[in-house]
Amino acid sequence: MTSAPVALPGLPDGITAGRFLEGFHFMLLARTLEDKIAALYHSGKITGGVYLGRGQEAFSAALAVCLRQGHDIFAPLIRDQAGRMAFGEDILDTARTYLGSVKGPMKGRDGNIHRGRPDKGMPAMISHLGAMISVVCGMLKARQFRGISDTVGATCIGDGGTSTGAFHEALNLAAVEKLPLVVAIANNQFAYSTATDRQYACKDLVDRAIGYGAEGYSVDGTDLAACLAVFDKAVTRARTGHGPQMVVGNLLRLCGHGAHDDGSYIPETIKSTPLGQDCLKLARQKMIDHRWATHSELEAMEAAAAEAVQQAVAQAQRDPAPDPAAETWQPLASRWLLETDHPTT
Amino acid sequence: MSITYLEAIREAQTRALQENPDVFIYGQDIAGFGGAFKATKHLARDFPGRVLDSPISEDAMMGFAIGAAIEGMRPIVEMQFADFSSIAFNQIINQAATHYWRTGIPCPLVVRLPSGGTAGSGPFHSQSMESLYAHYPGLIVLTPATVGDAYWMLLEAIEINDPVIFCEHKFLYYHLKAGALPTVEERLPIGKARITRHGKHASVVTYSAMVHEALRAADELARLGYEIEVVDLRSIKPLDTDTVLASVARTGRLLVVGEAFPYGGVTAEVIARVTAEGFHLLDAPPKRLNARDTPIPYHPNLWAAHRPTAATITEALRELLGF
Structure with missing residues (x-):
């Protein structure tokens, strides 16, 4: 593939074609995987929910490629398959968790998008929106207690999640502690079926940043290059002691809330606006226009992504399901405090 | 000191x-x-x-x-x-x-x-x-x-x-x-209930501030010749069912006291366990005493009548002993 110098036409300062390609790679991998996961859901192979990041891959991947794996913290939410992969999550973790393999990180105890590996800097989200932000704050504080001052903690949320008390409390706390936190708000226009005019009444969600004492940015969430530039800046600012950063990505969810939802309430009029553009197609076209990759190179990437997904899904489908008889049924790390010897417990 | x-x-x-x-x-x-x-x-x-x-x-x-x-x-x-x-x-x-x-x-x-x-x-x-x-x-x-x-x-x-x-x-x-803190050798580990007062006529199983109300009730009944055992759960979860059952085995009568509201909760849990696992040990239906099922009142007169006290525990024990 073409190697490219800094400051190419079509790219903001400081964003290399290599980094654009890296972002695109994870967008493509995520889309390919999620298309497969959705197909498995519709054919009855997946129990429970399936939540897709279609249309949000650029925003999600751009954040994670700006982070340092093994050093930073990334707390994804339900539409961050691309960011998860860019932060190093194994494709098998996704396949195994969705398909109920006992070998997955959650061992069948939790499913779908609730997976994580907290020991690798990726906490496992709970469903209650806004709840992960303060957890990331605490992880950052722990690093500081240990004398590590250059860890950045990033987390993602949607427009709906900004309405929670947890979001407000955590943003305020992060600013009070001046923590190196980056909050990515994917303003995808719908919280499940509720449009933004029933979610918030401020002119722009980014206006909330100043109220918390955070630095705020607004970006076209369909534009990978713009997302890379804004997250590069926000992560750098956080890392260099400028406190919490809030990035609002304006985009459209190109699917329903979950695979169970056809999203028929999303009007055609919004789909045809710039918000409704497919970030993956835009990024692909940009690479061709600027000759960062040829058609055949891109087709090879797509084939490789399909192969990787196929292998992971096949492996997960061969894995054993959790066995109730082998499950420990022990919710405590302190085994001696478990009550196991009474029939009423 | x-x-x-x-x-x-x-x-x-x-x-x-x-x-x-x-x-x-x-x-x-x-x-x-x-x-x-x-x-x-x-x-x-x-x-x-x-x-x-x-x-x-x-x-x-x-x-x-x-x-x-x-x-x-x-x-x-x-x-x-x-x-x-x-x-x-x-x-x-x-x-x-x-x-x-x-x-x-x-x-x-x-x-x-x-x-x-x-x-x-x-x-x-x-x-x-x-x-x-x-x-x-x-x-x-x-x-x-x-x-x-x-x-x-x-x-x-x-x-x-x-x-x-x-x-x-x-x-x-x-x-x-x-007077002083217990030594490390004297401490009881988490998960173990304590027999705070030994007795043979009835067991009061309780915890937190109600332990002290129960001890006062036991003092009161001692004047009438009753020996009341008081079990301090110390830990609600895990709950030391063995110690509770052993106490009931000694006394045959059980009163469970808690300051929390009555619906569900610790007192119901203890009674559920004792009736399920120690029904044969009981000489009388187990009783429980909780705060009243209303929000907690502000005025001291009302508050004193809202939560269990030594007086209401004594009364409940009298009923239990009279069964």
Whole structure:
């Protein structure tokens, strides 16, 4: 593939074609995987929910490629398959968790998008929106207690999640502690079926940043290059002691809330606006226009992504399901405090 | 020299901060001010940077502690009043309590809940929340009734690799004193109930401030020749069913007392276990006594008639003994 110098036409300062390609790679991998996961859901192979990041891959991947794996913290939410992969999550973790393999990180105890590996800097989200932000704050504080001052903690949320008390409390706390936190708000226009005019009444969600004492940015969430530039800046600012950063990505969810939802309430009029553009197609076209990759190179990437997904899904489908008889049924790390010897417990 | 229940809590935190660099304390007004009840008095001065004032954000306080805990720290969260932990309920029961089960990564933290009623405190500064937290898998729930337990159970709680809800009773803070702290050899481990008073005619199983009301009731009935056994559960979860059953085996009669509201809860749990596992041990239907099923009243006259007291426990025991 073409190697490219800094400051190419079509790219903001400081964003290399290599980094654009890296972002695109994870967008493509995520889309390919999620298309497969959705197909498995519709054919009855997946129990429970399936939540897709279609249309949000650029925003999600751009954040994670700006982070340092093994050093930073990334707390994804339900539409961050691309960011998860860019932060190093194994494709098998996704396949195994969705398909109920006992070998997955959650061992069948939790499913779908609730997976994580907290020991690798990726906490496992709970469903209650806004709840992960303060957890990331605490992880950052722990690093500081240990004398590590250059860890950045990033987390993602949607427009709906900004309405929670947890979001407000955590943003305020992060600013009070001046923590190196980056909050990515994917303003995808719908919280499940509720449009933004029933979610918030401020002119722009980014206006909330100043109220918390955070630095705020607004970006076209369909534009990978713009997302890379804004997250590069926000992560750098956080890392260099400028406190919490809030990035609002304006985009459209190109699917329903979950695979169970056809999203028929999303009007055609919004789909045809710039918000409704497919970030993956835009990024692909940009690479061709600027000759960062040829058609055949891109087709090879797509084939490789399909192969990787196929292998992971096949492996997960061969894995054993959790066995109730082998499950420990022990919710405590302190085994001696478990009550196991009474029939009423 | 004597030490109060509150001082024991402060001493335990001091020792934990001294001995374990991973311990820190987070809560409202706890740094320079020393806490609403002074449980952290001078600790910010003596341990700079490790006793931190939080905003009035119970949800974020708990999330913050959880994040630090899963990174290996040992946070202690002081809720200003147990009642306000309702704002943190989601983080406690959904995040902290499920974390080890879901991920295999422990979440070692202690939430200190200044619990229970005091005269004039009213509906929102008097609650006993132990039953709510005990309902959820993944939590340890402790209710110390003595100065020694306040000290040793808090120290042990900080060492436990799971989230611990530490219900300390505000009524005992200043009034309950001991000559000295028990030695480490004298301490009873978490998970074991204590026979606070031995007897043979009836068992009162209780915890926290109600232990002292039950002891007064036992004194009263001793004048009539009854020997009442008082069992201090100490730990609500785990619950020491064996010690309770052994006590009922000795007395044949069971009264369970709790300051919390009556529906469900610790008293119902104890009776359910005893009737299921020790029905044959009972010479009379088991009884329970709780606060009334109304919000906790403000006025001292009403409050005194709302929660169980030595007088109402005595009355309940008389009925039980007369069966």
